[in-house]
Amino acid sequence: MREPTSTLFTDVVVFDGTDFHSGTRDVLVREGRIERVASHGEIQASQDTRTVNGSGHTLTPGFIDCHVHLTVSNAGSLAGFAEPFSTQFYRSVDNMRRTLDAGVTTVRDAGGADAGLKHSLATGLVRGPRVKLSVSIMSQTGGHGDSWLLSGACSPMLAPHTGRPDGVADGPDGVRRKAREILRAGADQIKICSTGGVLSPDDDPQHSQFGPDEIEVIVAEARAQGAYVMSHAQGAPGIKNALRAGARSVEHGIFLDDEAIELLLENDAFLVPTLQAPLAVITAHEAGVPMPPGVVEKARRVAQAHSASVAKAHDAGVKIAMGTDAGVGTHGENLEEIELMAANGMSTAHALRAATSTAAQLIEEPCLGNLERGATADLVLLQGDLHREGVTQLRGRVRGVWQAGERVR
Numbered sequence: 001m002r003e004p005t006s007t008l009f010t011d012v013v014v015f016d017g018t019d020f021h022s023g024t025r026d027v028l029v030r031e032g033r034i035e036r037v038a039s040h041g042e043i044q045a046s047q048d049t050r051t052v053n054g055s056g057h058t059l060t061p062g063f064i065d066c067h068v069h070l071t072v073s074n075a076g077s078l079a080g081f082a083e084p085f086s087t088q089f090y091r092s093v094d095n096m097r098r099t100l101d102a103g104v105t106t107v108r109d110a111g112g113a114d115a116g117l118k119h120s121l122a123t124g125l126v127r128g129p130r131v132k133l134s135v136s137i138m139s140q141t142g143g144h145g146d147s148w149l150l151s152g153a154c155s156p157m158l159a160p161h162t163g164r165p166d167g168v169a170d171g172p173d174g175v176r177r178k179a180r181e182i183l184r185a186g187a188d189q190i191k192i193c194s195t196g197g198v199l200s201p202d203d204d205p206q207h208s209q210f211g212p213d214e215i216e217v218i219v220a221e222a223r224a225q226g227a228y229v230m231s232h233a234q235g236a237p238g239i240k241n242a243l244r245a246g247a248r249s250v251e252h253g254i255f256l257d258d259e260a261i262e263l264l265l266e267n268d269a270f271l272v273p274t275l276q277a278p279l280a281v282i283t284a285h286e287a288g289v290p291m292p293p294g295v296v297e298k299a300r301r302v303a304q305a306h307s308a309s310v311a312k313a314h315d316a317g318v319k320i321a322m323g324t325d326a327g328v329g330t331h332g333e334n335l336e337e338i339e340l341m342a343a344n345g346m347s348t349a350h351a352l353r354a355a356t357s358t359a360a361q362l363i364e365e366p367c368l369g370n371l372e373r374g375a376t377a378d379l380v381l382l383q384g385d386l387h388r389e390g391v392t393q394l395r396g397r398v399r400g401v402w403q404a405g406e407r408v409r
Helices: 078-082 087-101 115-122 171-184 212-224 236-245 258-266 276-286 293-316 336-343 348-354 357-362
Strands: 006-014 025-030 033-039 049-053 057-061 063-068 104-109 130-132 190-193 229-233 249-252 270-272 379-383 398-403
Touching: 006 379, 063 270, 063 357, 087 104, 087 115, 087 398, 104 357, 115 130, 171 190, 171 212, 190 212, 212 229, 212 236, 229 236, 236 249, 236 258, 258 293, 270 357, 276 293, 276 336, 336 348, 348 357
Parallel strands: 006 049, 006 057, 063 104, 104 130, 190 229, 229 249, 249 270
Antiparallel strands: 006 025, 025 033, 057 379, 379 398
């Protein structure tokens, strides 16, 4: 008997990446792409078609997480100092599996994963989401991405190796060379730190890092290679420095002010909030994970301001793309970010859009994040009618995941 070459999803509620369709639909997938979306009953299954009864379910594009760290687990935990260096790579295999099983079919790794991980996915050695690499995190000396600690030790979280250059550089000439090294290592985009952060014990999230002249050079080097810059940016001055220099996305955006929001709009830039991240630090600490006290104190301090900034940006019309900072929190819990965005005032459609079409626009993948004819058939089947019920407890609703038309969960 011949194996089915197409899949027909019948009687499903469809969210197409932008909005919900009226009534239930049938969706035909052939050779890894969406072939047709029609009213229920209009598409007849042929002999070579596998049928999936979607009654009582919602079909969405595969979700896209624009900020993860696949080689990191329990970021900020002191336990990492006792682990062998290579443990991170073995653990990343499970992190990728958990991420894909959660319905996240594409991720943008914000530092840690290298070209070997991407090659292993491409050759079928491991299973996981599609990956856009940052490889290393660019930082000034003493900045958020500098692993040196007051003890004289270096944090092992993103320690450099042959495929992951040390990201610390200073001055226009220094950052130009470093950006080229990271692009040479296989980066799809450059990740910089234009402010301090929560997980770096000895800096302040509101203090700026990298001067405008340095960021402009990094942006120019990225653009010359068809890439762009994503900026870890929490304090308003550092957010504005990054945007004025041409950064495509602001990661976290905890202390946005009116001018920063206006710059996001003027530059057609994206905000990737990672609402999960500070909450994950607090949760890990309360569960007994050993964390530096300063890290926990900063997480508590920024959580409320974070929510307020994201709500204000959304109300102003800023483009928001989903990102979780998974690695700080638990891999596989990615859809909590959609729940948090909705709880923070975004409509169901806006929250889902952030995780599909808007995220695809950010990572420049027009064939992902939508359910239009010709789109890549990355799909998630979720229990319930999300149009009526919203995204409450979304993490527990995933019933099937497809990647390029192949069922992977």
